[in-house]
Amino acid sequence: MTAPRPAEPPSEDLSRLAALHGVATSYHPSPDRTVAASATAVTLALAALGVDTAAPGAVRAALTARERELGARLLPPTVVGWGARTPAALAALPEGTRLHVRTEQGETRASAEHLPPGVHEVAAAAPDGRTARAHLIVAPTGLPAPPGRSYGLLVQLYSLLSRRSWGMGDLADLAELAGWAGRVLGAGFVQVNPLHAAVPGLPTDPSPYRPSSRRFPDPVHLRIEDVPEFAYADDRVRALLERAGRLREEVLDKGALIDRDAVWETKREALELVHEVPLGPGRRAAYDDFRAGQGRALQDHATWCALAEAHGADWHRWPAPLRDPRSPDTARARRELADRVDFHSRLVWLTDAQLTAAQRAAREAGMPVGIVHDLAVGVHPGGADAWAQQEYFAAGMSVGAPPDAFNARGQDWGLPPWRPDRLADSGYAPFRALLRGLFRYAGALRVDHVMGLFRLWWVPEGHPPTEGTYVRYDAEAMLAVLVLEASRAGAMVIGEDLGTVEPGVREALRERGVYGTSVLWFERDWDGDRRPLPPDGWRADCLATATTHDLPPTAARLSGEHVELRDSLGLLTRSLEEERAEAAADTAEWRELLGRLGLVRGAASEEAEIQAVHRYLLRTPARMIGVWLPDGIGDRRPQNLPGTWDQYPNWRLPIADARGRPVTLEELAGSARLRALIDVLRG
Structure with a gap:
């Protein structure tokens, strides 16, 4: 052949x-x-x-x-400056070039020296007659390190059910967890999954990493009873509490999976009734201020939500005139659907308020960082952001990853990439707005696949991932925007830089104060004998963890159960015996190192080994140490198993103990095993 x-x-x-x-x-x-x-x-x-x-x-x-x-261009569309120094692109202009700078603060200047941080406008006129206008982004030289060293909890919010939640974890549960962890455990942060708005429909894509909008949050996370107007809604809303209780009991007491769609349907009905309650004068003024502050972005998002109710969740299939957010037909539809647009605008406002309350609870509990939110790498092609910001997305392209040692066929994530040229022409306006919205309620932001600030693998529609190519972004400008918006909010940034990273990326991130992510099982001497990296070989500017939501919990890794799970789902590329042997050898090397360092205390047991793993993390210089919350009670199931769709209940599992029994937030707070693990870090 x-x-x-x-x-x-x-x-x-x-x-x-x-x-x-x-x-x-x-x-x-x-x-x-x-x-x-x-x-x-x-x-x-x-x-x-x-x-x-x-x-x-x-x-x-x-x-x-x-x-x-x-060759003829005097300036690029966006110029970047760091600190008080004159931006390099302006310093390189021909001698005699005249500058006119209009600062974000409203000042007019004739030079670009000692500009305040912000996004300014600059006009240049060269002696040879060439002229140019450009956006000028001036950012601090880097983000300061957080005060001291801290440890915290990592959790998928939907999996954290309390006895008050409606079938999945919500923002009141997050506030409770943060308040307890800060005051009782001395934790410095709680990191959660992306809480971006999901694409509606039945069934909804449960993955939090393929949202409809990254700019606005999902109201499915609301605690309905904490909405002030709930107390004044008619009795129909209270009848929904019984349905909510059944959803909760199905998960916690009967072993059912989290049913996000059923939770949202129940909450949506309740919110429709709450929406009928008029806002008081003070609340109305606050809501109006919020809408004015969010501007056209919120109006577009709410309009998409209203149109999706009428025409389906993929805007590509809407009537042609409605596919354009600026068309007269869309403006007419917005007026006709004014009540629905208001409903969805109000949901964003309510969710923003509860997100802000969660961060406030974390800081009041003494957390130096508070809530670490997660920024997904992209959005669903049929969702709100892709509709409202069409000019910024590359049509016919999808983000993915090239073939590598772990996936010979490459990956296609189904997310349209931003066009780097359009971002630069706008002064990175959509990226700035996205970050500013998230930093409203974040003490820190985890940037998923942070390498995407530098380049992304573009896969043409209809082609396999192997037939893609990298497209480069202006990393200096993307980083400047990230540092600028984080510094305005007094927040820190953690980049998810796992996997293949091109040379220079980690160094550029470190220079600007962006932390990395280090996971124990991946920290080996890859340039030498490939043995586990000793603690003093780790970097300091990182969040160090034993595992993540995409990896096996530590108990399953130590026992080898993760191999059995993958085998049962037909995911192994080699024989079960080969995979078992490799996993056992990998774990044995770590066990040997933990033993040699004297980190296993008391009688050998699974719990003692998990504690030893975290003692090891404490030995590294990492300034942030994260505990995967399910590890604290011996949960053995990954929240997400890459490579599966309906074969495994990704994103639908409640936190459970070693026997698979769901554990509530209240039970977690009383868990002696979790306390013992945290005591390791406190010690």
Whole structure:
């Protein structure tokens, strides 16, 4: 049988054109290996950036035009400055160039020296007659380190049910957890999953990493009884409490999975009734202020929600005029659906208030950081953000990952990427607005796949992930926006930088005060004998943990149960015996190191080993140490098992003990096993 021919590589002209637009023509899956991108992948990526290369001679024409444009350009569309120093792009202007700077604070200046942090506008006029206008982002040189060293809890909020929640964990549960953990455990933070707005529909995609909107939160997390108007709603809303109680009991007492759709349907009915209660004068004024502050972004989001109720959750299938958020038909529909638009706007306001209350509870409990929120890497292509911000997304493209040692077929995450050119032209306006919204109620922000600030793997629609290519972003500008908005909020940033990271990324993040993520099982001497990395070999500027939501809990890792689980679901690529042997050898090396360091105390047991793992984390210089909350009670089930969809109940499991029995927030607070684990870190 004849082997398939390799994809045709880009021509020299196409490669030069691609480079001028930040489109890669090759990538390095390992330091000693280079893989060429196909001409098709490069051509389609350029097309998504508005560069036509299809017609005869189009590549040469586009290359000539791009070279001429860049050669004549006085300034790029966005200029970055750090601290009080003059931005490099402005310092490099021809001698005699006149500047006119309009600062964010409303000042007018004739130079770019000692500008305050902010997003300013600069106009330049060179002696040769060239002129330019650009956005000028001035950010602090870096984020300060958080005070002292801290430890905290990592939890998927939906999995944390109390005896008051409506079938899944909610924001009042988060506030309770933070208040208890801060005051009783001395914890410095609680990290949660993304709480972004989900795409509606039955069934809803349960993954918090493929939301409808990253800009606005999901009202499914509301504690209905904490909405002030609840007390004045008619008796129908109280009847829903019985249904909520049944949902809670099904999960906690009868072993059912978390049914997000049923929870939302019950809460939605309650919120419809609460919405009928008029707001008092003070509440109305606060709501009006909130809407005014959020501006068109909130109006667009609420309009999409109202239109989705009428036409379905994928805007691509709506009547053609409604696919444009700025069309006259959309404006008319917004007026006709004014009550529904108000309903969804009000839900955002209520959710924002409870998110703010959770962070306030954390800080009042003594947490130096508080709630660490999670920023997903992208949004659903049919959702609110993709509809409202169409001009910023690359049509026909999806974010993913190239083939690597762990996944030979690559990955397609189904998330449309932002266009780097449109971001730069806008001064990164949508990114700034997104971050500013999240930092309203976050003590820190975890950025999922933080490498995406530098480049993303673009997969053309209809093509496998192997036929994608990397597209580069202006990392300096993306980082400047991130540092600027975090500093305004007095918050810190943690980048999820696990897996393959191109050289220089971690160094650039460290320079700006962005922390990394280190997971025990991955910390090995990859450049040497590949044995477990000793504690003093770890970096300090990171959040160190034993596991994550995508990995087995520590109890399952130590016992090898995670291999059995993957085998039962047909996910192994080798024989069960080979996988067992490799997992056992990996664990044995860690056990040997823990024993040699004298970290296993008392009689050998699973609980003692989990404590030893966290003593090891304490030995590292990591300034933040995270405890996966299910580890505190011996839970053995991962919250998400990558590579599965309906074969495994991803994102639907309540926190449970070693026997699989769901454990409530109230029981967690009284758990001697959890207290003993936290005492390890307190010691």
